[in-house]
Amino acid sequence: MTQISPQTPNGNSVKVRLKIPESGKTQDEIVYAHIFDAILEQRLVPGTKLNEESLGEIFGVSRTIVRRALSRLGHEQVVNLRPNKGAIVACPSIEEARQIVFARRVVEKAITELVVDNAQDAQIEALKQLVTEEQACVAKGDRGAGIRLSGEFHLQLAEMADNPPLLSFQRSLVSQCSLIIAQYESGSTSHCSYDEHFELIEAIRQRNKPLALQLMQHHLDHIENKLKLDDEVSSDDLRAIFADVVSDK
Numbered sequence: 001m002t003q004i005s006p007q008t009p010n011g012n013s014v015k016v017r018l019k020i021p022e023s024g025k026t027q028d029e030i031v032y033a034h035i036f037d038a039i040l041e042q043r044l045v046p047g048t049k050l051n052e053e054s055l056g057e058i059f060g061v062s063r064t065i066v067r068r069a070l071s072r073l074g075h076e077q078v079v080n081l082r083p084n085k086g087a088i089v090a091c092p093s094i095e096e097a098r099q100i101v102f103a104r105r106v107v108e109k110a111i112t113e114l115v116v117d118n119a120q121d122a123q124i125e126a127l128k129q130l131v132t133e134e135q136a137c138v139a140k141g142d143r144g145a146g147i148r149l150s151g152e153f154h155l156q157l158a159e160m161a162d163n164p165p166l167l168s169f170q171r172s173l174v175s176q177c178s179l180i181i182a183q184y185e186s187g188s189t190s191h192c193s194y195d196e197h198f199e200l201i202e203a204i205r206q207r208n209k210p211l212a213l214q215l216m217q218h219h220l221d222h223i224e225n226k227l228k229l230d231d232e233v234s235s236d237d238l239r240a241i242f243a244d245v246v247s248d249k
Contacts (some may be wrong), residue, residue, distance in 0.1 A: 027061050027070035034059070035069060039078055039175050040087065040151045041144035043183045046091040061122040076172040078179060090179055094229050097180045101224055104173045105217075107166060108154070112200075112216045114161035116209045123160050123227065124205050130156060131201065150193050151178055177223070186228040196222065 025033075035055075038044040050070060052063045059066070070087045073079035082088050092100060134149035153176045158170035196219045203212040 014181075016169075021071070021154060022099060027059075028065045028072075028136065030074050030202055031055070031059050031066060032069035035073060037148060038172065040148040040178050040244050042147055042178060043144060044089050046183045047091050048089040050087040050089065052086065058223055076175060078172065078175040090168045090176070090184065092180055094184070096182075097135075097184060097227070097229055100173060101182060101227075104170075104177060106222055107173060108216055108220060111154075111158050111161045111163075111170065112204075112212050113209060114166070115157050115192060116207055116212050117163050119204050121161050123156075127153065127156055127160070127201055127204075128198075131194050131197045134197070136159060138194065147181075148240050150197070151175070153193075153197050180227065181223075184227045184229055186226060187245055193219065 004110045035044065035050070042048075052070070055066045056063045063207060064240060068136040070081065074087070078090050079087050081087050130149060130153055134146055134153065136142075137146040154174050155167075158167040161167070196215065200212060200215045200219065205213055237241055
């Protein structure tokens, strides 16, 4: 994918013409991919406004091209398309977050079963290489790239399952989960999912379906346990915020 530099060193916006790669991707597909990656890396956080004109200038494309990319992201529920107000990165509610996590558990189970049955040796080796890159990013402190590669691990599993509808569901769920993590993760937890990824790969290589399913369940438990999805919500009530201070007096 062509890398872009949306700003000059002095902070001024510049136009960058997107080159169509040899794979034949259209401009809107390339813009979509850049925005999708930014969401996976949590560089685009929930609630970020996605101005069509600004994105068009950044990527050097028309607003029509940008609109197509945003429409696809809207279909995947990672972008909210608001009539007459423009698009924003989705902000899942607590209840929506719970539903998304539950849906992902169902999809990941089906994907894992199919991968154990269908995975080819070359695919398993490619998966190992991806997790090695994830580990390297975490080691050098590149948290965003590590998160993106962690998401790509699950997308690559979905491709290995050889079931296009599941892959489509998974693309939406993985990106939505990245938004949920950005919005609801509690504290400054470490992201060392590569260890669990390596264990899962080994179970797949051994064609051990029960173990692979157990490891995937544990992995998703680990992700969910980092999230604060109780019914407590932020408040602008100063008395509520400082209730513990008042009670001590």
